Amino acid sequence: MMKADTIMLHGGQSSNGTGASVTPVYQTAAYAYTSAQELADVFAGKAPGYVYSRIANPTSVALEQRLAELEGGIGCITTSSGMAAIASAAMGLLRAGDEILSTSGIFGGTVSLFANTLSRFGIKTKFLQNNSSEELGKVISERTRLIFFETISNPAMDVPDIDRFAEVANKHNIILVADSTATTPILIRPKDFGAHLVIHSTSKFINGHGNAIGGAIIDTGLYNWRQGRFEDIALLAKRAGQMAFLSHLRNLIYRDLGGCASPMNSFLMLQGLEGLGMRMQRHCSNALALAQFLKSHKDVKWVNYPGLAESGYYGRVQKYFKGLGGGLLSFGLGGRESAFKFIDALKMARNLANIGDSKTLVIHPAST
Numbered sequence: 210m211m212k213a214d215t216i217m218l219h220g221g222q223s224s225n226g227t228g229a230s231v232t233p234v235y236q237t238a239a240y241a242y243t244s245a246q247e248l249a250d251v252f253a254g255k256a257p258g259y260v261y262s263r264i265a266n267p268t269s270v271a272l273e274q275r276l277a278e279l280e281g282g283i284g285c286i287t288t289s290s291g292m293a294a295i296a297s298a299a300m301g302l303l304r305a306g307d308e309i310l311s312t313s314g315i316f317g318g319t320v321s322l323f324a325n326t327l328s329r330f331g332i333k334t335k336f337l338q339n340n341s342s343e344e345l346g347k348v349i350s351e352r353t354r355l356i357f358f359e360t361i362s363n364p365a366m367d368v369p370d371i372d373r374f375a376e377v378a379n380k381h382n383i384i385l386v387a388d389s390t391a392t393t394p395i396l397i398r399p400k401d402f403g404a405h406l407v408i409h410s411t412s413k414f415i416n417g418h419g420n421a422i423g424g425a426i427i428d429t430g431l432y433n434w435r436q437g438r439f440e441d442i443a444l445l446a447k448r449a450g451q452m453a454f455l456s457h458l459r460n461l462i463y464r465d466l467g468g469c470a471s472p473m474n475s476f477l478m479l480q481g482l483e484g485l486g487m488r489m490q491r492h493c494s495n496a497l498a499l500a501q502f503l504k505s506h507k508d509v510k511w512v513n514y515p516g517l518a519e520s521g522y523y524g525r526v527q528k529y530f531k532g533l534g535g536g537l538l539s540f541g542l543g544g545r546e547s548a549f550k551f552i553d554a555l556k557m558a559r560n561l562a563n564i565g566d567s568k569t570l571v572i573h574p575a576s577t
């Protein structure tokens with residue numbers, strides 16, 4: 210089996226028989242066939258092939274294979290954004306009356322999707338208060354179908370006890386979804402600790418250069434779809450086995466919602482992935498050095514970085530993330546006014562809203 214650093218360079222490589230050393234950008238909407246029968250067979254799923262880039266595109270498929278390999282998953286679907294990935298996964302699993310249990314302190318767009326948008330379709334979300342597995346075990350109900358957490362939450366930087374979350378999920382036969390955007394496969398493969406689905410906003414660390422928006426859903430293969438609590442997927446699993454969810458997603462939900470990845474963006478993500486290993490190591494060592502510096506500065510009231518020895522999450526960083534605390538840190542200067550003054554005085558760090566770029570950013574989350 211290839212190691213992560215090798216997969217990042219070679220996984221899913223496709224050269225279309227031309228010997229091209231880089232996966233080409235298949236900038237095409239549709240795919241032509243020589244006979245009507247051939248196209249009909251591909252359409253019906255009886256023969257392999259591409260039909261229309263809303264459903265699948267070879268550049269995006271190369272990225273999907275690379276991400277699935279990196280996560281140790283059975284397959285992946287790339288999407289137009291991280292939000293499209295979370296929305297498609299949720300819409301593909303849930304019905305009116307179902308409930309999501311989610312950690313709190315997570316990405317604002319996800320909070321809004323759960324609280325404002327999915328609620329319009331009768332899907333309720335309960336947000337945990339202290340993000341502990343004990344609380345999770347207590348608030349679970351008959352209607353809970355999905356547990357959602359971020360590996361390192363953005364912006365609160367909580368690190369849930371992932372294998373305890375998996376225990377609770379498995380006990381109730383509920384799907385456990387990990388948003389691993391802030392950790393990437395370099396810090397953790399959520400599959401190794403029991404997550405059933407892994408989500409990435411590839412716009413962030415995976416891209417790494419702030420030049421494209423994208424997302425991905427990886428099925429780790431750990432959820433038994435045949436015996437799962439999702440009737441239509443269980444039915445499909447009789448024919449499609451463990452690929453049932455990805456098939457249901459690609460051929461129905463994702464096809465109907467239309468949140469497909471653009472081939473050009475998938476190309477940029479493939480390029481970004483090539484340097485991810487080195488970038489993540491550097492993000493983590495820089496963030497740790499900065500956290501240590503800020504901690505000893507007289508004007509800094511508090512520093513929150515999970516990789517600091519005094520952080521309540523330090524133990525989990527060792528257990529789950531190989532000791533790497535991630536590329537995000539927060540600190541307090543005593544209020545909005547001093548924070549704004551500090552941001553305005555910075556010469557290099559840019560004031561913008563896209564984590565995971567190789568260039569440092571600074572933002573005041575409470576006012577954005």
Ligand SMILES: *Cc1c(COP(=O)(O)O)cnc(C)c1O
Pocket residue numbers: 290291292293316318319359363388390391410411412413422423424564
């Ligand atoms: C940015 C982000 C998202 C949403 O991704 P987009 O690509 O911006 O749609 C989801 N989860 C986390 C943790 C994020 O940081």
